[in-house]
Amino acid sequence: MTIAADTTTTAFESAWSAWHQAHEADRASAHGFLAITALHWLTAEPTAYDGLPGRWWSSEDGPVVELGDGETLLVDGDTVTGRVAFGAIPERGGRVAAFGDVVIEIAKRGGSDLLRPRHPGHPTRSGYHGTPTYAPDAAWAIEGRFVPFDQPVEVTVGSVAEGLQHVYAAPGEVEFSRDGGVHRLTAFNGHTPGSLFILFTDETSGVTTYPANRSLAVAAPGDDGSVVLDFNRAVNLPCAYTDFATCPLPPAGNRLPFAVEAGEKIPHERSAR
Known part of the structure; x- marks a missing residue:
């Protein structure tokens, strides 16, 4: 009986350890939430944000960005320029845009559109233990x-x-x-x-x-x-x-x-x- 109990305990602990390691790896991924560097709530007023290309605002049809001369974003695998409309985003839904090694999360929370840049080198991620x-x-x-x-x-x-x-x-x-x-x-x-x-x-x-x-x-x-x-x-x-x-x-x-x-x-x- 003791051997069976020990075997069961070991199997349980091994399954938990494998799950936890996978969960930690996902949490600390290059563009996971540990890499978020800011939270910007979009308004109807086009606004530039430090470190991000373009001016961003929230319209009746969802988030929009107007990129300046020489500015580009990678959206759904395509390089885009000028004005980009992301469409209405459902609550707790989101899109992503990228430039360089930065990913911008474009999401809706509590009925409002937001931006959250994610940088792999952010100290919260790089210093995670x-x-x-x-x-x-x-x-x-x-x-x-x-x-x-x-x-x-x-x-x-x-x-x-x-x-x-x-x-x-x-x-x-x-x-x-x-x-x-x-x-x-x-x-x-x-x-x-x-x-x-x-x-x-x-x-x-x-x-x-x-x-x-x-x-x-x-x-x-x-x-x-x-x-x-x-x-x-x-x-x-x-x-x-x-x-x-x-x-x-x-x-x-x-x-x-x-x-x-x-x-x-x-x-x-x-x-x-």
Whole structure:
């Protein structure tokens, strides 16, 4: 029995380690969010921004840039000049334009268009030392149940960006038991069909984990609604690393009344500020 248990633990830890290494590699990629150097909110007034070609503004049909003589951008693999209209961008959607080794994220958040330049040499990226975590523990992979709403509910949440709000469609709640209590967390639609993600805080928030939020991806529920909440894979959002983020805050009720001593902790860089 002891050998089997040890084998299971090793397999669990190995799977977690492979996942975490891949997550870290994506976070620290050349144009990932650690490379963001600024956050510019576009207005109706054409505006030039330090280090970026052209003058930028937001129109009824989406973001627009007017490039000056000799200025170019690479958009969808094509070199463009003059006036470039990017079209209406959906909420939480985005386009990219590049010049040299800089990528410009052109996005919409909270109903407003924005620019976020991403430079591989930005100190937040070049000085990144990895994110500390709790040691993986299979006890924090908790079985639960997805409880769907009759109809998806629009949930408005705050943001780390002052005055900004986000609206998400919540298909239901995830229910699980811990320490003799039953807990429910509002879940949003995930990145793949049927999957979910949960924004939450807990008793470690602001102590050992980032105070504003952590995020947990949940695989699509089984036919019986069964899910696994693997808090070992609770991760920080971009706001834990950069002040140029617009991350959502957890919905009301998504604060757990116990310490989730699993997943990612406060980044070294944020602790040092």
